[in-house]
Amino acid sequence: MFPTLNVGGVVFPTTGLVILLGAWLGLALVERTANRVGQNQQLIYGVAVTAVFAGFVGARLAFVVQFWPAFQENLLNIIWPLNTGYSVWGGVVVGLVVAFFYARAKRLPFWPALDALTPGLVFALMVVSLADFVGGPGYGALTAVPWGVTQFGVRRHPVQLYELVVGGLALLAWWRTTRGMRYEVGRPFWVAAAVYSAGRLFVDAFRDNVPVVGDGYHLVQIVSLVLLLVTLFQIGQLAKSLPES
Secondary structure (H helix, E strand, O other): OOOEEEEOOEEEEHHHHHHHHHHHHHHHHHHHHHHHOOOOHHHHHHHHHHHHHHHHHHHHHHHHHHOHHHOOOOHHHHOOOOOOOOOHHHHHHHHHHHHHHHHHHOOOOHHHHHHHHHHHHHHHHHHHHHHHHHHOOOOEOEOOOOOOEEEOOEEEOOHHHHHHHHHHHHHHHHHHHOOHHHOOOOHHHHHHHHHHHHHHHHHHHHEOOOOEEOOOEEHHHHHHHHHHHHHHHHHHHHHHHOOOO
């Protein structure tokens, strides 16, 4: 909708601005949520910073690999200019993998650390949705609802804003499962993941340009359904492990 922002004659890509601001806010969020689940603030923050840096590098390299013919004639273009393109999901995957091994090197307990990082993970997905809304290629299905937005001359569902609501609900679920004596190791992650997966399973039906498989099944919905079933199973297992009162 707003791919660029013109400030004093200088044009900025809105997607990049959203991601940079989101990274800063996400790191600030993780720094505060670590204490809520009793984890070392500095170590958790270090994992998050590592994930952001690795994600930035991974997003750039994934884009270069995807469009290698455009870079092979001049390899300097890989590192400069840096505003020519990134693969967001490539960055997410690389960031998560590097963060996992960094956390293992620091001997962080897996589930408590994951509980502490969950708000940052959800917030990162929300940032991706917002970046897609303001300047990305994604768009919703045609609609006549009053809250629709105009894209390409027609009214469409603001599906990325729906995803922001889903992320907000997942953060709320995390907060409730870490309040006071309710905190149980692993539960905040699984509950937040269940809420987010269920939400994406629903709102992805309103996307128009999505990868599909088979007879038109949305790939994101299939992944969301699988994740939802896994998370519900794990939540059930946690409930069984609770001591009987």
